Amino acid sequence: MKITFRNIxxxxxxxxGFAAATPALANxxxxxxxAPVVSxxxxxxxxxxxxxxxxxxxxxxxxxxxxxxxxxAKATAEKVIDSAYxxxxxxxxxxxxxxxxxxxxxxxxxxxxxxxxxGDKNYPSDTGFALxxxxxxxxxxxxxxxxxxxxxxxGNVMLTDKAGKTTTVDKTWGYKRDDQGRLLIVLHHSSLPVxx
Amino acid sequence: MKITFRNIxxxxxxxxGFAAATPALANxxxxxxxAPVVSxxxxxxxxxxxxxxxxxxxxxxxxxxxxxxxxxAKATAEKVIDSAYxxxxxxxxxxxxxxxxxxxxxxxxxxxxxxxxxGDKNYPSDTGFALxxxxxxxxxxxxxxxxxxxxxxxGNVMLTDKAGKTTTVDKTWGYKRDDQGRLLIVLHHSSLPVxx
Amino acid sequence: MKITFRNIxxxxxxxxGFAAATPALANxxxxxxxAPVVSxxxxxxxxxxxxxxxxxxxxxxxxxxxxxxxxxAKATAEKVIDSAYxxxxxxxxxxxxxxxxxxxxxxxxxxxxxxxxxGDKNYPSDTGFALxxxxxxxxxxxxxxxxxxxxxxxGNVMLTDKAGKTTTVDKTWGYKRDDQGRLLIVLHHSSLPVxx
Amino acid sequence: MKITFRNIxxxxxxxxGFAAATPALANxxxxxxxAPVVSxxxxxxxxxxxxxxxxxxxxxxxxxxxxxxxxxAKATAEKVIDSAYxxxxxxxxxxxxxxxxxxxxxxxxxxxxxxxxxGDKNYPSDTGFALxxxxxxxxxxxxxxxxxxxxxxxGNVMLTDKAGKTTTVDKTWGYKRDDQGRLLIVLHHSSLPVxx
Numbered sequence: 001m002k003i004t005f006r007n008i009x010x011x012x013x014x015x016x017g018f019a020a021a022t023p024a025l026a027n028x029x030x031x032x033x034x035a036p037v038v039s040x041x042x043x044x045x046x047x048x049x050x051x052x053x054x055x056x057x058x059x060x061x062x063x064x065x066x067x068x069x070x071x072x073a074k075a076t077a078e079k080v081i082d083s084a085y086x087x088x089x090x091x092x093x094x095x096x097x098x099x100x101x102x103x104x105x106x107x108x109x110x111x112x113x114x115x116x117x118x119g120d121k122n123y124p125s126d127t128g129f130a131l132x133x134x135x136x137x138x139x140x141x142x143x144x145x146x147x148x149x150x151x152x153x154x155g156n157v158m159l160t161d162k163a164g165k166t167t168t169v170d171k172t173w174g175y176k177r178d179d180q181g182r183l184l185i186v187l188h189h190s191s192l193p194v195x196x
Numbered sequence: 197m198k199i200t201f202r203n204i205x206x207x208x209x210x211x212x213g214f215a216a217a218t219p220a221l222a223n224x225x226x227x228x229x230x231a232p233v234v235s236x237x238x239x240x241x242x243x244x245x246x247x248x249x250x251x252x253x254x255x256x257x258x259x260x261x262x263x264x265x266x267x268x269a270k271a272t273a274e275k276v277i278d279s280a281y282x283x284x285x286x287x288x289x290x291x292x293x294x295x296x297x298x299x300x301x302x303x304x305x306x307x308x309x310x311x312x313x314x315g316d317k318n319y320p321s322d323t324g325f326a327l328x329x330x331x332x333x334x335x336x337x338x339x340x341x342x343x344x345x346x347x348x349x350x351g352n353v354m355l356t357d358k359a360g361k362t363t364t365v366d367k368t369w370g371y372k373r374d375d376q377g378r379l380l381i382v383l384h385h386s387s388l389p390v391x392x
Numbered sequence: 393m394k395i396t397f398r399n400i401x402x403x404x405x406x407x408x409g410f411a412a413a414t415p416a417l418a419n420x421x422x423x424x425x426x427a428p429v430v431s432x433x434x435x436x437x438x439x440x441x442x443x444x445x446x447x448x449x450x451x452x453x454x455x456x457x458x459x460x461x462x463x464x465a466k467a468t469a470e471k472v473i474d475s476a477y478x479x480x481x482x483x484x485x486x487x488x489x490x491x492x493x494x495x496x497x498x499x500x501x502x503x504x505x506x507x508x509x510x511g512d513k514n515y516p517s518d519t520g521f522a523l524x525x526x527x528x529x530x531x532x533x534x535x536x537x538x539x540x541x542x543x544x545x546x547g548n549v550m551l552t553d554k555a556g557k558t559t560t561v562d563k564t565w566g567y568k569r570d571d572q573g574r575l576l577i578v579l580h581h582s583s584l585p586v587x588x
Numbered sequence: 589m590k591i592t593f594r595n596i597x598x599x600x601x602x603x604x605g606f607a608a609a610t611p612a613l614a615n616x617x618x619x620x621x622x623a624p625v626v627s628x629x630x631x632x633x634x635x636x637x638x639x640x641x642x643x644x645x646x647x648x649x650x651x652x653x654x655x656x657x658x659x660x661a662k663a664t665a666e667k668v669i670d671s672a673y674x675x676x677x678x679x680x681x682x683x684x685x686x687x688x689x690x691x692x693x694x695x696x697x698x699x700x701x702x703x704x705x706x707g708d709k710n711y712p713s714d715t716g717f718a719l720x721x722x723x724x725x726x727x728x729x730x731x732x733x734x735x736x737x738x739x740x741x742x743g744n745v746m747l748t749d750k751a752g753k754t755t756t757v758d759k760t761w762g763y764k765r766d767d768q769g770r771l772l773i774v775l776h777h778s779s780l781p782v783x784x
């Protein structure tokens with residue numbers, strides 16, 4: 001039987017501090033207008049939305065490549081990277097699915113762009129992962145951790161191309177919320193499953 | 197007109213990363229069982245519950261004093277401090293309402309206990325704030341900030357005693373969630389309003 | 393004897409995870425260039441620097457008032473508020489030393505500016521706290537808590553004016569680092585000591 | 589030329605808030621004893637120490653297996669898991685190097701133990717990764733991110749066995765500090781490099 005821990009946060013509330021010492025009292029009331037609440041905490045819904053957006057963005061680069069060629073695909077990829085990855089905050093921990101040594105890790109924006117669309121002579125092995133005809137993405141998380149304005153997820157992502165071929169990867173993503181409220185990917189480790 | 201910012205967190209979600217780049221696509225799906233979610237993030241409801249518990253705890257010390265004298269009040273106060281304040285995590289930033297120099301700040305458990313029930317020769321000015329016949333507490337927050345497993349609130353607290361007399365204080369509380377999931381007070385600054 | 397906990401963070405490192413299980417082994421080495429480190433964590437030095445800057449800013453408003461009158465003082469105060477307080481992030485939890493009900497709490501930039509320099513008909517009780525001839529500030533923290541990109545301090549602040557008169561307040565500050573790396577005050581509770 | 593961002597945190601301090609507004613003033617002093625500082629922030633040194641401990645722990649399981657067989661290796665692995673992984677906090681995001689579907693992810697303690705030492709009929713594909721004669725570990729981080737009491741690192745780990753054969757993996761680790769001050773692994777994604 002699979003146990004779902006979705007209610008861990010809720011359960012935690014029930015054990016809040018003083019409860020044990022004051023079970024029968026209810027002499028405290030809150031009055032006045034609802035106080036404004038400021039929060040940069042990431043929620044489960046935020047993570048799900050950001051993952052959905054990532055999948056849609058990959059498909060949009062692939063279809064833009066077919067519609068408008070390399071130039072349009074590259075422009076779209078740049079928009080995606082700037083709105084979805086946290087390179088403006090510093091090095092991103094990015095291990096793409098297919099990169100090889102000595103350029104395995106793409107901690108810079110340039111390295112990420114080269115991986116997604118290729119065409120960069122400084123990254124001669126890159127052929128453009130996002131250009132491979134992707135049409136849909138399916139995501140199965142095995143667990144999500146929420147740490148304030150940082151969150152981490154792990155699971156499988158299944159990408160299907162226009163020929164109907166599906167590629168499955170093992171995926172870890174880490175997000176951080178910026179001052180504008182956006183969730184940005186600051187960690188991305190993707191790997192092909194080991195063959196049994 | 198008073199604007200309520202209660203929905204700031206929600207609004208933030210709508211601006212999440214990739215949305216702008218991929219308005220028309222919906223090619224990503226989530227499948228499989230709901231992933232367990234681990235979170236130590238504090239919510240507005242957690243803060244409200246912890247505040248209510250604080251008020252109830254104060255009343256419980258006062259009524260236990262009347263029922264069982266100093267000994268029972270002290271035992272109750274110790275339970276309250278250990279379950280509601282984070283002294284086990286290190287110095288607590290506690291400026292009680294009525295303390296005076298050179299013992300204004302009570303960063304230790306001993307100092308907090310002396311403030312609440314008095315009777316400690318090392319704190320000769322303390323007469324036991326929690327013993328003053330409290331019957332109810334009313335809380336009006338002006339704003340709440342959620343910072344991951346830390347939260348801060350500010351506002352007024354009105355305490356009413358058995359004679360019906362109400363004392364109003366300006367109050368700041370800071371909470372931190374511990375590994376057991378409890379919200380513990382790590383900051384408490386209370387002050388009497390300035391007389392106009 | 394006063395015990396200083398300044399080395400708590402250091403002590404914590406020594407108890408790091410695996411140590412107990414592997415006392416005698418040293419078979420792991422780190423090689424390659426030093427990895428870049430991205431951090432928004434607030435340090436003790438950050439807090440001290442921000443406190444010093446706050447004191448200096450208060451003196452600068454006072455001296456600018458004497459040099460250039462209300463207009464210059466107000467311009468300086470606006471710069472101070474925008475560079476030192478986190479109003480751009482949402483409501484700030486600000487309970488100034490001398491405010492009275494119903495305008496005790498200044499969760500907006502306007503309320504903070506009115507408090508510091510007065511001259512705002514919407515805050516008729518405000519006479520301009522920062523205009524009162526301040527010449528120096530002395531700060532004595534009783535404890536500092538570092539919570540990632542949020543930090544809280546508590547202690548006394550002694551402000552001395554040009555006549556040599558010193559005003560002591562009980563002070564709590566909370567800081568948050570923004571995406572530009574600045575420490576901004578998101579919490580400020582100041583109160584006059586209770587008279588014994 | 590390789591630029592090292594090791595000093596990002598330091599640089600950030602220099603841009604702290606008020607500095608711009610008050611360049612020439614130095615009228616604020618800190619007096620009194622050094623205030624105790626409470627912090628659960630993770631440092632670069634913490635991450636390096638935890639990585640070293642992980643490598644040493646792997647070697648200790650391997651050598652204990654040779655000295656004392658499966659029983660001793662399992663006991664050591666249990667100690668390692670309990671002191672180094674955060675399973676007590678909830679599901680750990682663990683994608684080991686060699687696991688295969690449908691047991692790729694090991695979010696439970698049982699799954700981690702099976703991976704390290706095998707011998708669990710519920711994980712029939714596991715042969716005991718930690719038993720493979722490991723003698724040393726070499727770690728090359730490409731970047732480290734510090735997010736309060738959470739930290740993430742990425743890079744290569746090279747494991748060498750008693751025959752002198754080296755296995756290289758692409759590695760992401762996430763750590764969280766618990767209330768006892770220990771850094772515990774809450775994220776671990778390991779993958780074999782793609783063959784060019």
